[in-house]
Amino acid sequence: SQQGEEDPQALSIQEGENATMNCSYKTSINNLQWYRQNSGRGLVHLILIRSNEREKHSGRLRVTLDTSKKSSSLLITASRAADTASYFCATDGDDKIIFGKGTRLHILP
Amino acid sequence: EAGVTQFPSHSVIEKGQTVTLRCDPISGHDNLYWYRRVMGKEIKFLLHFVKESKQDESGMPNNRFLAERTGGTYSTLKVQPAELEDSGVYFCASSYLAGAVDEQFFGPGTRLTVL
Numbered sequence: 001s002q003q004g005e006e007d008p009q010a011l012s013i014q015e016g017e018n019a020t021m022n023c024s025y026k027t028s029i030n031n032l033q034w035y036r037q038n039s040g041r042g043l044v045h046l047i048l049i050r051s052n053e054r055e056k057h058s059g060r061l062r063v064t065l066d067t068s069k070k071s072s073s074l075l076i077t078a079s080r081a082a083d084t085a086s087y088f089c090a091t092d093g094d095d096k097i098i099f100g101k102g103t104r105l106h107i108l109p
Numbered sequence: 110e111a112g113v114t115q116f117p118s119h120s121v122i123e124k125g126q127t128v129t130l131r132c133d134p135i136s137g138h139d140n141l142y143w144y145r146r147v148m149g150k151e152i153k154f155l156l157h158f159v160k161e162s163k164q165d166e167s168g169m170p171n172n173r174f175l176a177e178r179t180g181g182t183y184s185t186l187k188v189q190p191a192e193l194e195d196s197g198v199y200f201c202a203s204s205y206l207a208g209a210v211d212e213q214f215f216g217p218g219t220r221l222t223v224l
Contacts, residue, residue: 016121037146037198041216042115042200042214042215042216042218043152043200045215088151090152096142097142097144097152100148101150102151102152103151
């Protein structure tokens, strides 16, 4: 069954603005990860946040985790055209990764 | 160090044909995983190899899909016969340790189009 569910499904913003995507999950987790997939390309691991962490930064990325609400958010600051992609949250399930449906982010020039 | 590689990058076949996808994991990684993303849906786990053994194949959709990993090195995923709903991107990942989902390294994927 689906674990992560991203919100919104699609998002269009102007270049330079900040983009926020949310993810909700259902069961307890050890960690939560965010991935990016550029059109026609492979998955790129962006950032991992562990269940005992509340916030993590990596460059222009900021991830928060609220285990009480079973939710996470990914913030991309100062968006660029190259950020146009699909973003997935993923949680751990035994040995496998469980992905959500993704948020399609489109950066407008 | 070379990452996970997949071949081909794209494949276009007709319904009823056979396609074989290949994944070469990072050298030394005993754990190999297949995932796929069907158009517009989430990325789903297909199966997990530990060396040449299938550890978990609970995600395999049906018996038209056959995965092998002879010798515990590269893996192949064969779809026979292919159906329209098999179109999507097939990802392979490998890891040194099992259970360390944060250590799974993904390949670039194979985009399969079934006409």
